[in-house]
Amino acid sequence: MIDVLRHPTYAKLFSAQVIALLGTGVLTIALGLLAFDIAGGDAGIVLGVAMSIKMIAYVAVAPLTTAVLARLPRKPVLVGADLIRAGVAMSLPFVTEAWHIYVLIFLLQSASATFTPTFQAVIPSVLPDEGEYTRALSLSRLAYDLESLLSPMLAAALLTVVGYHQLFVGTVAGFCVSAVLVIACRFPHIETPPPTRFLDRLTRGARAFWASTELRGLMGLNLVVATTTAMVIVNTVVLVQGHLDRPQPDVALMLGAYGAGSMLVALVVPKLLDTVADRGVMLTGGIALPILLLAAAAVMAWMEHTGQWTVLLIMWFLLGTATSAVLTPSARLLRRNSSAHNRPAVFAAQFSLSHACFLITYPLAGILGAAIGLPPIALVLVGLGILGALFTALTWRTSADSSKTAEQRGS
Incomplete structure (x- = not known):
């Protein structure tokens, strides 16, 4: 897998991605501390609104900026997005009101919604070989998982010697280094x-999704992943400290188990896809996710506290493996069903549509979960996940049946 880093352009782009991810992770922690300074006990409300703004920016801005910037070269788009993020991070230490945070978060996440799909759309052109591209996808998945583990540790280490305002300075430096690495790429x-109407550019990605049965099926898996991810991200702390009455470090341990499962699959996917079709791997993961979440709901509802912890750790690990089985190969479908011209729009559509699912599942997991409890909300999310998996299975089965029919007619 590491062999792909011998490609100099990809190595620089991957380094830029990792540095920007670490910067974003540290920035998120610093933002939480800033929100507490400004709002005190209402910091949770400030952060909740900020995270909602983040998701809205991801859903709405990605296709919009892709349409506006469609005819610009990719490199200045990536560099410009990094510099905007650096500028926002530089401004955050001077914030004195909650609404300042909201405006800056919208700008920051709008830049991220521009950078990420553009970055993802460049990689297939940099690595045209499918085997190399698959290994790059696995590295990217590992980078996301490692960031979620390393950013809190890095922030904690830095906070022992500096104040949280200095974390913003480090984040600025990270985004600037990312921009320099992109500039250094060939x-x-x-x-x-070719020039087209703005509405055509705006809807290009969504139309490509609807025209391709593979990508329509991917929309169902986006929903499946969003259901279980929402349960893990939103309710792990509630489960560990509220339901099981365990100490704070166990929250990190449980999230670490989820991340470890994801990383394990990311490591084995390149070899696995040499012998198994990517859609088969993804659909297996998509079917496993609601089954595992249903089992977790049963454990939360009926097992004794003494036995729950180990079993739930294993289930969080398995949820991570199934999630990665869906997410890691997904970009292969996007690459296969796009061309160099419409690839940024297709990746932006996936970015937008997948985060639209989180706009549904995060409030469900949080607000409804607080109202009805963890096992019932897990069942609600299981129901949504089953719908998504069924949609994908039926869509891809129809596609396979159509291909067989076409082959029989041709023969």
């Missing part, structure tokens, strides 16, 4: 798409 030539 991008392959990608022809500028």
